[in-house]
Amino acid sequence: MRKQTKLAIILPKGFPFRYIFGKINTYSLSTIPLTIPVLVSLIPKDLNIKVEIYDESIEKIIKEGINADLVAISAITPTVNRAYAYADYFRSKNIPVIMGGVHATLNPQEALQHADSVMCGVAIESCPQLLRDFTESKIQKIYTQSNQLDFSKMPIPDRNCYKDKTSFPVRINSIQATFGCNNKCEFCVQPYICNGYHQRPIEDVINEIKNIKSNFIEFYDPNLTADKKYLEKFCKAMIPLKKNWAAPATIDLADNNKLLKLVAKSGCRSVLIGFESVNQDTLKDIHKDFNNVEKYQKSIKEFHKAGIAVAGSFVFGFDSDTKDIFKQTLNFINKAHIDLPRFTINTPFPGTPFYERMKKENRIIENNWSMYDCNHVIIEPNNMTARELQEGFDWISKEAYKLTSILKRIEFINLFSLLIFIANIGLKIKCKNVCQASRDIICANKDI
Ligand code: SF4
Numbered sequence: 001m002r003k004q005t006k007l008a009i010i011l012p013k014g015f016p017f018r019y020i021f022g023k024i025n026t027y028s029l030s031t032i033p034l035t036i037p038v039l040v041s042l043i044p045k046d047l048n049i050k051v052e053i054y055d056e057s058i059e060k061i062i063k064e065g066i067n068a069d070l071v072a073i074s075a076i077t078p079t080v081n082r083a084y085a086y087a088d089y090f091r092s093k094n095i096p097v098i099m100g101g102v103h104a105t106l107n108p109q110e111a112l113q114h115a116d117s118v119m120c121g122v123a124i125e126s127c128p129q130l131l132r133d134f135t136e137s138k139i140q141k142i143y144t145q146s147n148q149l150d151f152s153k154m155p156i157p158d159r160n161c162y163k164d165k166t167s168f169p170v171r172i173n174s175i176q177a178t179f180g181c182n183n184k185c186e187f188c189v190q191p192y193i194c195n196g197y198h199q200r201p202i203e204d205v206i207n208e209i210k211n212i213k214s215n216f217i218e219f220y221d222p223n224l225t226a227d228k229k230y231l232e233k234f235c236k237a238m239i240p241l242k243k244n245w246a247a248p249a250t251i252d253l254a255d256n257n258k259l260l261k262l263v264a265k266s267g268c269r270s271v272l273i274g275f276e277s278v279n280q281d282t283l284k285d286i287h288k289d290f291n292n293v294e295k296y297q298k299s300i301k302e303f304h305k306a307g308i309a310v311a312g313s314f315v316f317g318f319d320s321d322t323k324d325i326f327k328q329t330l331n332f333i334n335k336a337h338i339d340l341p342r343f344t345i346n347t348p349f350p351g352t353p354f355y356e357r358m359k360k361e362n363r364i365i366e367n368n369w370s371m372y373d374c375n376h377v378i379i380e381p382n383n384m385t386a387r388e389l390q391e392g393f394d395w396i397s398k399e400a401y402k403l404t405s406i407l408k409r410i411e412f413i414n415l416f417s418l419l420i421f422i423a424n425i426g427l428k429i430k431c432k433n434v435c436q437a438s439r440d441i442i443c444a445n446k447d448i
Contacts, residue, residue: 004048004049005130005135006068008066009053009071009072010054010071010073010086012073013057037158037159041158042124042155043127044129044131047135051136053161058288064087066363067230068095071090072097072099073115076102077369082370087114096130103118103369117139118141118142119143120143126144130143173217174217178223180194180195180197180222182197182226186286187346197227203237206241209238215425217245217246221248222247239265245267245268246270247271247272248271248274255307260306274312275338276314278293278296278314279325279328293412308415309410311420314329314344315343316389317389317393321382323383329396330399333400341409345378366378377390
């Protein structure tokens with residue numbers, strides 16, 4: 001019998017979208033990332049590993065109380081300082097640490113200053129291999145994602161692993177069918193984190209959905225609609241399941257009326273579209289000119305006609321943005337009836353070509369990774385000051401979520417619109433809380 005290994009998996013707090021209704025509270029559960037359920041499912045059964053999970057967005061972590069032989073920490077850029085603080089603590093107690101997640105994937109050498117080993121990219125193969133190597137005392141410094149990664153090997157995430165975390169039953173209804181992206185929009189990390197674009201076999205996705213108790217499924221794919229043939233097959237397989245679902249999509253879906261109808265018939269109630277900007281020149285600059293501003297309104301109407309609500313994401317602080325962009329965008333979202341707008345500030349994530357360009361141009365004005373949460377100004381803008389950018393962002397975040405604005409915008413096209421309305425209220429509260437949350441987290445990082 002193998003000796004038992006005690007593994008602790010930690011997800012540090014710090015991502016503002018998990019605080020939509022305030023600070024640490026049970027509502028954060030509505031946005032549970034799949035990170036921990038996936039990692040737990042990847043632990044080889046024959047290794048005699050006992051796992052404890054710690055999701056700091058929903059619980060306080062008492063690090064002194066963690067009894068582990070190995071600690072695994074996953075982080076994105078705004079949570080990575082906190083991850084490093086935890087890692088340094090555990091290593092000071094001679095407990096080896098492995099790190100993974102988007103930030104470590106893009107910056108493995110930096111992560112290695114705080115960890116014994118780094119897992120880059122999708123962990124389907126590297127996680128079991130790393131754990132095997134650990135139990136045989138031959139752990140390597142970096143585990144990369146193989147170019148030929150077989151996504152049919154992805155096990156069903158262990159959605160039960162959160163069951164002891166709350167006093168009421170948690171239903172994790174998120175899922176991911178495709179990974180990465182073949183486009184290269186300048187501000188986005190997706191093209192760089194998992195070696196291109198990958199699809200899971202549709203049968204695997206459908207089987208997984210059959211086992212999710214919730215009637216509503218939320219896809220975490222970067223773009224579920226990228227491959228229209230895959231999408232068509234997937235929608236046909238979804239129809240008998242009679243589930244409602246929401247997913248990120250690209251706006252070109254509206255051009256294919258037959259496919260759009262099929263998507264709606266399969267249960268799609270809402271899509272999240274990256275409009276990014278209402279300025280065509282900007283879209284060209286950021287390599288997203290497959291979006292056509294002139295067609296935006298017509299496309300949104302097509303989605304609404306099909307009974308699908310539109311959540312739209314807009315980014316501010318692109319090089320061609322001037323101070324007028326905030327008013328122009330607000331006018332657009334009201335006129336076009338974007339059901340749920342989401343705003344972010346253009347952020348160059350370390351480890352991407354965009355970050356390198358900004359560094360070369362000497363435009364990085366914020367080096368604290370905790371501020372890289374897409375709500376704070378990180379680079380010197382081209383056509384306005386950093387203060388004007390932050391104030392413009394704060395202004396539109398307030399204006400767009402005024403009750404009168406929300407009610408004017410939302411198309412009450414189905415029962416799901418009620419949820420969209422609640423999400424608008426959640427974002428209204430989030431915008432109030434996010435700056436305070438970031439400041440609290442930065443202060444708290446020093447206490448680890
Ligand atoms: S923004 Fe969307 S389309 Fe562009 S690279 Fe990222 S995932 Fe792909």
